[in-house]
Amino acid sequence: MAKDIDRYTYRVTWSEEDQEHVGLCAEFPSLSWLAEDPELALKGIRQLVHDCTEDMRQNNETVPEPLASKQFSGKFMVRVPPETHRLLAIEAAESGVSLNRLISSKLHRPRM
Template sequence: MAENADKYTYRVTWSEEDAEHVGLCVEFPSLSWLAASPEAALKGIRKLVAEVVCDMAENGEQVPEPLSTKHFSGKFMVRVPPEVHRQLAMEAAEAHVSLNRLASAKLSQ
């Protein structure tokens, strides 16, 4: 199961507060790893995630599915206030496109 740890989504960023690089994993938001270099932060968070995945598997816990292996349908619902819905519908009509196409274009920007 630890081999799946390589399929998770990792990111390294600078933490001004800690004055170090911090390694993060999207699928495990409670985990982080601080290090002096970005390479060490990435290595640390990957090792930590692999250990946590092994522990979870050994204890029969549900291990998060990596985002990289999930299937996304391309559909999701967003609720907006009626005034926003009306404004978007008018904007789509004026542009001669569907509301869906207008929203997709705005989200892609």
């Protein structure tokens, strides 16, 4: 398999509905691979992504850029109800931090 598919974001999770492990790729949300074994689910989705990218190249289609290669600004806008905004502003003031710092800390969750 081509090394470029190694840069994509893969995940294997359990599908209660299918009673199997499902391999997923964030850059190709329409693709999935079911297998009894999690390692086989990962191997299957990687092969499927490889086949898909090869097909896209042959058809002169744009192949998705891996998320790991993208540059992110660290900025995005979120709209909340005015009451939520007010409550967050109060919490930030009472905590002695900026609203931005408070919300950033609430969004950040340590990985397990």
